[in-house]
Amino acid sequence: KISNMDQSKKKGKEEAEEKGTKVEGVSRNKSKRDELFKFDEEHINVLEAEKPWDKNVKHFTHTKVSALAAMKMLKHSLSGVKKAAEKGGKPHEVMGLLLGKPEGSTIIIMDCFPLPVEGSEAKVVADDEEVQSFMIELSESLELTRKERFIxxxxxxxxxxxxxxxxxxxxxxxxxxxxWQRVLDPKWVAIVVDPLRSLAKQEPQFGCYRCYPPNHSPPQHECPDGSIEVDQKLRHVRWGATFNRYYSMEISYFMSSLGSQMLDIMARNHLWIRVLGSASFMELENRQRFAERVKANSSKLEVGEYASRYPSARKPQLPSGTSDA
Ligand SMILES: [Zn+2]
Known part of the structure; x- marks a missing residue:
């Protein structure tokens, strides 16, 4: 009996191995994705000793954002829009901190935490005492449970x-x-969320940036994305007046293989999740466009009514050569 069990175990293992080779590409991808969740202290210690960011002002080129962090940032940003819409004012700007780690020339963002400030673009918050004490408190409590640091x-x-x-x-x-790059961490990154564009495009619209040290001057007319724009006005509209003081990093998103498997199953087997998800996401835009849609429908009705009352009025509008007989 025991040998039978052993044999069936062995058979199962062989089958699994066979399956493993069949989906080798997928599983390799999976493990690579899940590696992003591991905390490689040794690698980080090497980086901290070598400080490659001191030698190359554009050392960090990529940001990988976990689906969790992306969702939280978007939700927080949208809450600033919704809150203001309820009061009838201008959308609030919100801000928060990113928790993550460096990996080579990539910054990996695992999670994020909202800060209790709803600022305006004109205010520098880095030296705000309230913000600073909140940051210290938050990082002290996170140190007990998480290996990643604010980055x-x-x-x-x-x-x-x-x-x-x-x-x-x-x-x-x-x-x-x-x-913050100087005082807190030279690896510090800035993510900017455009919540209204995210709503309109139905996908997250994020930008990730790092500043050049003051003594560095990039090529003339170079924009943060590396493009050359000779028109000063266009440069300022797209990238702001300090367009040559920072550069943009490539941004991508990741999810654990388990998380993406679950999402895949849910999306495939339960269409209602997609319907519900997109409906609530569109809610604000739908509400704002409601008046427009009513107007469009009423003018369609008017045209229809006119056409039914005066059927002959339709004829001259038909393209030549067509017959409405
Ligand atoms: Zn800003």
Whole structure:
């Protein structure tokens, strides 16, 4: 009996191995994705000893944001829009801190925490005492449970929906970011969320940036994304007046293989999740566009009524050569 069990175990193992080789590409991808969740203290110690960011002002080129952090940032930014919409005022800018770790030339954002400030673009918050004491308190309590450290901040730019994204650093943001890069951590990153554009595009609109040290001057007319824009006005509209004091990092999102598997199953098997998810996401925009839609429908009705009353009026509008017989 025992040998039978052993055999069946062995068979199961072989089958699993066979499956493993069949989906090798997928499982390798999976393990790579899940590695982002591991905390490699040794690697971080090596980085901290070598400080490659001191030698290259653009050392950090990528940011990987966990789905959890992205969702929390977006939700927080949208709450600033909704709160103001209820009161009939301008959308609030919100801000918070990013928890994460460096990996080579990438900053990995695992989680984020809202700060109790709803600022305006004109205010530098880096030296705000209330913010500082909150940050110290929060990081002390997190040190007990998490290995990652604060490695950046995020804030929202809920200005309007125009042709350009509002993901950029204003001159105030540059001062804040530069101070934090110097005082808190040279690896510090800044994420800017454009909540209104995210709503309109139905996908997160984030930008991630780092500042140059004051003595560094990038090539003339170079924008943070590396493009050259000779038109000063266009540069300022898209990237702000301090366009040459910071650069943008590539941003991507990740999820654990288990999380993505679960989401995949839920999305496939339960269509209602998709319907419900997109409906609540669209809620604010729907509400705002309600009047527009009523107007459009009523003018359609008017046209219909006119056409039914005066059927002959329709004829001259038909393209030549067509017959309505
Ligand atoms: Zn800003």
């Amino acid at each position: 950046g901040w995020y804030h929202s730019h809920p200005f309007d929906v125009s042709t350009d994204s509002h993901c950029f650093l204003s001159s105030t943001d540059v001062s804040t970011q530069l101070m």
